[in-house]
Amino acid sequence: MLLRHTPKEITERSAVMINPAKTCQPIGAMYAALGIHGCLPHSHGSQGCCAYHRSTLTRHYKEPISAATSSFTEGASVFGGQANMLQAIDNIFSVYDPEVIAIHTTCLSETIGDDLKQIKTKAEKEGKIPKGKEIISASTPSYVGSHVTGFSTMVASMAKMAEPTGKKNGKVNIIPGWVEPADMEELKRLMGLTGVKYIMFPDTSGVLNGPMSGEYKMFPDGGVTVAELKSCGDSVGTLAMGEWCSAAAAHWLDSKCKVPCSVLDMPFGLQATDRFIDALRKIAGITVPDEIVHERGQLVDMITDMHQYFYHKKVALVGDPDQLIAMTEFLVALDMLPVHIVTGTPGKKFEERIKEITAGMPCPVNVRAKGDMFLLHQWIKNEPVDLIIGNTYCKYIARDEDIPLVRWGFPILDRQGHQYFPTVGYKGGLRLLEKILNALLDRKDRDSTESGFELVL
């Protein structure tokens, strides 16, 4: 047994977290910053954080992840990291020449109280920021929230680049939240079908799913441009996907730039995608094109065709709040039973939403925000499930308990596909169904007796 020391009996813990269902803020800020064209993320802290965040993102995407660090020493940690940051800005522009440096912090620089705004002002005064280049920053203390919080804060910093002119640009801001590059691509395809003009930020498609061509571009062609970000205060409205990931940016644009916003669930599965398309229709005043209606019909068709395999199957879920809310709703729509749901990210609202969504289910539901995968495993030991949906770390539970696993979420370190094939929208819904069915039916084939083994399922 890989997790042989996990007892079935559950005791409440107040101090130790075991097998976290979250990680820390800066990696989220780094991921978000990679969705800006020509941007080099910068970690203001000691260099270990930056190395870890780059490594984790690289393992997930199998792509180069560039980011710089202030490389704090003990001296800087006591007396402040201003000199390190100024030196870093100088070196970064001289050597790597990005359009934007997006700075985030760590528990080190936050604990000592470095003031990023003041350092930026000093850099400007000293002429360390070349003309036409930008520095943005986000405060991302690792001891608050999770990687999702860091992502959200950096996305809000992007929104704060808005320079409203008072003249509307006729576009809709799309804030997709922490989804994969392929998901952002899929959202852009849907927008293309509707003909609605948009500014999407962040946008990691083309950045973290790039081609192999014999050339290495530190700043690939993708990403939202600085010009677009400056213009997002002139948009006619904002659709923000995911309360945890995207609401902060959308609310800022609403209150400061008078760009009205709708905060939606992430468009995973049938109903959340329905609401996204419908909100888009209303905000942009368009008719939904037939292609999209057709795709929706295909998804409903597949649910109808394969419903017998979904019906009342128990599922354990672990991941980030926005993704889990949409996924739980989708599973309930399939008449599946999501019975254990854990996120490491704090937020009471999460538990409330999940309880709402699962209210009509014929069995009790365990849900925990600020939980961990040790607890999830204990729940599974007490009430076994037919399927686990979560990141790569779930494979230890899946193997010990002999339960099929669908890899979905972050990080996925041992399989491919997430950067190339979407799980958002109706098309993404079809792919999720295919993945779930493959897992369940592979297991059925494996477990069938010879006489019960069937060709057609």
Add this chain to the structure above:
Amino acid sequence: MAANAEKKARTPDLAEVKGELLKKYPPKVARKRAKQILINEALQNETPEISANVRTTPGIITMRGCTYAGCKGVIMGPTRDIVNLVHGPVGCSFYAWLTRRNQTDAGETGENYMNYCFSTDMQDSDIIFGGEKKLAAAIQEVYDLMHPKAIAVFATCPVGLIGDDIHTVSRQMKEKLGDCNVFAFSCEGYKGVSQSAGHHIANNQVFRHLVGLNDEVKPGKYKINLLGEYNIGGDGFEIDRIFKKCGITNISTFSGNSTYDQFTSAHTADLNAVMCHRSINYVADMLETKYGIPWVKVNFIGADATAKSLRKIAKYFGDPELIDRVETVIAEEMPAVEVARAEVRPRTEGKTAMLFVGGSRAHHYQELFAEMGMQTISAGYEFAHRDDYEGRQVIPNLQVDADSRNIEEIEVEADPQRFRERKTPAEIKALEDAGYKFKHYEGLIPDMDKGTIIIDDLNQYEAEKLVELMKPDIFCAGIKEKFSIQKLGVPMKQLHSYDSGGPYAGFKGAVNFYHEIDRLVNSRVFGYLKAPWQKNPELSATYVWE
């Protein structure tokens, strides 16, 4: 002829290469980097001097990590029956969770905490009011849940700043729990300038809190400790297989596939064989001073190197039975190695490699490449010190700079009861007169050819430039470098994680490595980078149907 001409074109003037690497830097940075980039002159009696173990240039995109990674991630992570509890916000613990491939074999029922990730998950209130109470509670909860024989506590960046006294908390909890050894490591990420400081801190605490606790004499002949071998991809398993075959008893490995008991018994061995000099030379020195165990440098990376190291161990014990046994084992193992070597060599001969790995492999792996007829044209470490580059004779001249001054040096004296000379001074002298070298490591530079380039703390910009200018057939480094190098159309081999392969140590490991490098340098995929229409972009004729 054509091959020769091609080879010539690939050997650019190294002074020009160095000039190109420094060109874009602001003057101050250029001056500093110039001292860390060295064109090897391969001088007869002296090794050129390099600047190493100095602070990282901010914003340069270094490959380096931190002290916590060196302590928890590298040295303590591989021990299966100690709970590693990280005191800090969740990240440090999360990122070091199963990401280094230290394999272990705990059997069906043995203790194994390596698949778990333990954190105090510090919150803002802990930063404000201090995290000592939470740490004590976390230790208690771990104990109640799992009853491990030991709990190790690791500090992260904020812990030092807010002044949590993790050592006192650990001592109090050890007293309270009674049957659980609790001890702590002050390995805050900002200490020192790299992972290296973490190695030192780990060495000190393991020596202080574990080594020497168990005087029980283990059975077996020719007792050694294998220091600085972390069982990545099963390297340690392969080395242990060979030891067993030779009749050599491995008392403890620091720290691949290790256990609490191995550490506590380490002082009962009669020889320390040091693989990774950088990470573990501190323990090697302390074991010698306190208990009288001599140490020698070994290398099990490469079949020839493995044979050499086995002979070195056998020679130390000097027992003809062991010497014969080792020769028999080498004779048994080498045929399979020779077959594999002969198979790949026509496809690898004359190819070039670049190696930029942590603190030891950039040197060790050169032997493996040499066995395939490949030359290492450039190499360097992330965080090694000058002695790893130039040899241990420079140690007396090393200046500890301001950034590393606060890394604790512990004073060790001979143990009045347990110090035992393993060899008489006469025996030592006889061995030395016969060319045997104790406490000796000659470093990377003397092993490299004239006209190679050695770079300390390589960064993203220099890596890309170096590949562009010197066009190696293979580049070896880590996960952060892998995909940018590969995008350039150059095969890239990870020598930290082995790209999920391995083992590469020992005889079987050498065979694995030959096949892996053959696969990489002869892979068809690099021929597909351009589409047919990109190779012939201009149409010379149109088709009739147009």
